[in-house]
Each structure stands twice: as C-alpha cells, then as structure tokens.
Amino acid sequence: MSAFLGVINLDREPIDRGYLERMAAYLEPLGPDQQSIWTEDGAGMVHALLKTSPPTVTSQQPLVTPRYVAVGDVRLDGKDSLLQSLERRGVLGLEDKQDIELLLQAWLAWGSRATEHIIGDFAVAIWDRQERKLSCLRDQFGVKQFFYARKGNLFLFSSALHCLRKHPLVSASLNDQAVVDFLVFAFNSDLSTTMFKDIQRLAPAHAMEVSLEGNSLKRYWSLPIAPTLRYRDPFDYVIRFRELLEQAVSDRMAPGSA
Numbered sequence: 001m002s003a004f005l006g007v008i009n010l011d012r013e014p015i016d017r018g019y020l021e022r023m024a025a026y027l028e029p030l031g032p033d034q035q036s037i038w039t040e041d042g043a044g045m046v047h048a049l050l051k052t053s054p055p056t057v058t059s060q061q062p063l064v065t066p067r068y069v070a071v072g073d074v075r076l077d078g079k080d081s082l083l084q085s086l087e088r089r090g091v092l093g094l095e096d097k098q099d100i101e102l103l104l105q106a107w108l109a110w111g112s113r114a115t116e117h118i119i120g121d122f123a124v125a126i127w128d129r130q131e132r133k134l135s136c137l138r139d140q141f142g143v144k145q146f147f148y149a150r151k152g153n154l155f156l157f158s159s160a161l162h163c164l165r166k167h168p169l170v171s172a173s174l175n176d177q178a179v180v181d182f183l184v185f186a187f188n189s190d191l192s193t194t195m196f197k198d199i200q201r202l203a204p205a206h207a208m209e210v211s212l213e214g215n216s217l218k219r220y221w222s223l224p225i226a227p228t229l230r231y232r233d234p235f236d237y238v239i240r241f242r243e244l245l246e247q248a249v250s251d252r253m254a255p256g257s258a
Helices: 017-027 079-088 099-116 161-165 176-185 235-251
Strands: 002-009 034-040 043-049 068-077 119-128 133-138 147-151 154-158 206-211 214-219
Touching: 002 017, 002 068, 002 119, 017 034, 017 043, 017 161, 034 068, 043 068, 043 119, 068 079, 068 099, 079 099, 099 119, 099 133, 133 154, 147 161, 154 161
Parallel strands: none
Antiparallel strands: 002 043, 002 154, 034 043, 068 119, 119 133, 133 206, 147 154, 206 214
C-alpha cells in the first residue's frame, strides 16, 4: 500500500524540487515507512511506502529502468497466470518480483494490451524517458485512486487529490456540476471529474497516454454480461459456485501457495 505523486514538464522545464520535497512530507502519513524522490530532465516522482509485507519483499519505488520509470499503488491478483503468460513470451525469473515490477514487465511485453493480462487493484504511471510519454492505468473497478491536472505542458498526477491542490498553478475553482451532484445525490455521477475544476480523475478501467500532443484516453475493459447459466440438478449450482470461489481465492494468493 502506498501513495504517489508525479510532475512531468513535457517541454523539459526544470522541476521544482522544493514542491516534491513538500509533497513527500505531506504524503508521509499515508506512507510512513519510506519516502523516495526521483527527478530527471523535467520529470519528477514521489513515492511514500506503507509496508504491508515483510521487508525482504518490498520493492523500491519509483521503479527506474534504463528506459522507463514507474510509480504507483499496485496489488496484482492471478500472478500464476500472469507469470505463465510472460514465460511463454520468454520473460523468465520473475517469481520473486514485486507487483509494480510485474506490471511493468507486462507493459514491456504487451504495451497497451497489458491490461488484458493483469487483474487486481492498481493505479500506476509509466514514464517513457526516451519518447517522453506517460502511460497511466487504473484498475477495472477503480479501487485505487488516480487524480491528474494538466496546465499547458505541465502534467501533474497523484493518488492524493490535495497534493495537486497544493501546486501553485492549480486553482481552487470548484466544478459546479460535481458540487450539484454531491448535494443532490451524495456522489459525483461523472467518474472522470472531481470537485475541483482543474483536477480530473482517471476513471476505472481506463488508460491514458500523455505527451506534448495532448492526452489520449481510452476505456480498456467493460463488465462482461454472461448468458444465464441453467443446470438440471440444483446441486450443480453449488459445485460451480465452489469452483469459482476456489479460483478467486487462488488468484489472490501468492504464486506457488497451497
């Protein structure tokens, strides 16, 4: 479990290191175990860690590779299936890797189609240092939060809305429609907006690519509606339910667990 923030100057303007440091301190209550800052060539990311697993299996974020930098809040399910799919593509030795690393490997293997192979709860941003493009993903049901704001060539993102509010270029102007929805219905009916006009929300089951040319948004998954299942023997429903329950539990266990 973790919190994160990113600042991308797509035109390579220098990053305000002081803002990143202030946000690292601001995120500390959400991630008290470790706060990390990465900056390079007009891009910067902050990660705050709350340890929910043994220290020996905690991965460092932001995750930096020769070409990509990834940061997010990620908990993957169905890892056995994911590992098998990656092995079929020749990607080996991932059994001990953590969820953010597995997600990045899926992205490297399948690109924008990686979402066809991963399930779980995740909000993640992957920065392509070579192409200067940011890919953002949010899980199918929106369990993890992903907020963002774009001001010209400056792109901000975070799992904590108020981190974006603290940036000097993000105004306090309210989104009137969201306020009305909250007062009338007690929730915002538009899953892509927030109470603030300048701050958007990546909707569940959506992916977004950010570059100098603009933001490109697409929905990658919709809830499937299966045909009605009919059995002659009522007990067959119990058997099938048990099969599905066992599969769901297995998907949420660590690879190799009994």
